[in-house]
Amino acid sequence: MLLFPIGVLTLLTTLLGIMYLDYVADPEKNLHDFPIALVNQDVGDTITTADKQQQVNFGNQITAALAQGIPADKVDLRVISINEAERQLQSGRIYGAIVIPSDFSKRLGILGVGSVIPGDIQRPIITLQTNPRAGTFGTQIVLRVGNEALTEVNTQVGKQLTDQVNAQLAPKPGAAPAPALSGATRVALADPIQVVTQQYHPLPHGTGQGLTAFFYALLLLLAGVVGAMVIHTMIDAQLGFVPTEYGPWYVHYPPTPISRIKTLLIKWGVLIVAANIVSAVFLVVGEVLDMPIDHPLALFLYSALAIIAVGVTGLSMLAAIGSAGLLVNLILFVILGLPSSGGTVPIEATPKYFGWLASFEPMHQVFLGVRSILYFDASSDAGLTRALWMTIFGLAVGLVFGAVITRYYDRKGLHRSNRARP
Incomplete structure (x- = not known):
């Protein structure tokens, strides 16, 4: 009698510890397929070296260096156009972008010339865009990966630019020697690129930083x-069917002669009514707390659908296996769901089996739908379409499973009655 609950609790907490600690312990080690865009708009320039004109394109060189320097097993570096990058940023499909201007x-070239000719010059800029609507932790990863890669690129470009200027200053036969580069000029040439960090479509106040x-x-x-419980x-x-306790007292009504399927239909009906009320309550609470909700109707409807889908499945599980369904629901929806949701740590920064769980876990689908409505203007490309179909699919599974199992029990005469142990 004592060993069974202790064993169940031990197994449950072991699973809980593995799931919750494994996904936060070392996100950088677990990083894989993390999508970042690289946009090269550089049109190149013509420079004069040793009385010869030469076409150069530092943007192409930096693109090649980044593609080679950023580990492909960790980062999915997508070399795409600016329009495609903006489309993917708007739909949350990438966490950031590195943009090289035209x-x-x-x-x-102007910086190189300006190092030996007086005049005002500005360092060329590379923009590191983050996507705060895709998640705060994802933003931090973009900044770390981008800054590390661009620091190395800056060093390589600085060395190349310094060599280029020195070649231009090399004395020609019969000409007076050119002045040597000053220390300040060498420092400027060694660090020629200014990296500007910029948020793409920043989040408004009241979003809890995503x-x-x-x-x-x-x-x-x-x-x-x-609600199901x-x-x-x-x-x-x-x-x-069960007693109701009030402190030291309890009430146990006589069992009602009702089939299992009818009992489940009653529970489903109560849940549907309650889901719409709870969805409205959450919406009102959000408005009172000044949460930016641009699509209240969409949020209300999807919230009600999500609650119904989860609750119907939970009730069906309880109808199928009784009190043990509480543990199954806890494992399915909470223990496995929260760490694989992608809501705090990106799926791409967790162990790969979390990505497998996210493909069907309800929490991830619900998160995608809510995030799309709240942050991405209810865009279907931002995950709302996937969330809708997966939620509907989950609801259908719950309905079919509950109806089939309770009808089976009824047909077999397995009515709800006290089965005392001998």
């Missing part, structure tokens, strides 16, 4: 799981 080579979508999705999931227990008590 006049990059020209500005580098965490409100995760916690809103978590509320919907908990509403479905807890509460409805299951309270209706069973009203129908006389």
Whole structure:
């Protein structure tokens, strides 16, 4: 009697510890397929070396250096156009972008000439764009990867530019020797690139730096799981299948002669009504707390659908296996769901099996839907379409599973009655 609950609790907490600690312990070590765009708009420039004109394109050189220097097993570096990069940023498909402007080579040439000719010059700029709507932790990874890679590129370009200027200053036969580069000039040439960090479509106030979508999705999931548990227990008590305790007293109504399928249909009906009320409550709370909600109707409808899908599946599990369904629901929706949601740590910065879990875990689908509505203007490309279809699919599975198993029990005469152990 004592060993069984201790064993169950030990196994449950072991799974809980592995899932929750494994996904946060070392995100940099687990980094894989992390999508960042690289946009090279540089049109090149013509320089004169030893009385010869030469076409150069430093943007192409930097693109090749970044593609070779950034580890391909960790980062999915996508060399794409500026329009495609913006489209992927707007849909949350990439966490950031490195943008080389069209006049990059020209500005580098001007910097080289300006090092020996008086005049005002500016360092060429490379923009490191982050996508805060895709997640705060993802932004930090973009900054780290981008700064490390561009620091190395800056060193290589600086050495090449210094050699180029020295070649231009090399004395020609019969001409007076050119003045040597000053120390300040050498420092400027050694560090020629200015990296500018820029947020793409910054989040407004009231979004918790991109965490409100995760916690809103978590509320919907908990509403479905807890709602299923509460409805299951309270209706069973009203129908006389379990006692209702009030401190030292309890009430146990006579069992109601009702089939399992009808009992489940009653629970589903109560859940559907409650889901719409809870969805409206969450929406009102968000408005009161000044959360930016540009699409309240979409958020209300999807929230109700998500609660219903989770709750229906949870009730079906309880109808199928009884009290053990509480543990199954806890494992399915919470223990496995939260770390694989991608709401705090990106899926690409967790062990790869979390990506497999995210392909079907309800929490990830709900998070994608809520994030799309709250941060990406309810864009279908930002995950709303996937979230809708996966939520509907989960609802269908829950409905079919619950209806089939309860009808089977009824047909076999497995009515809800007290099965005392001998």
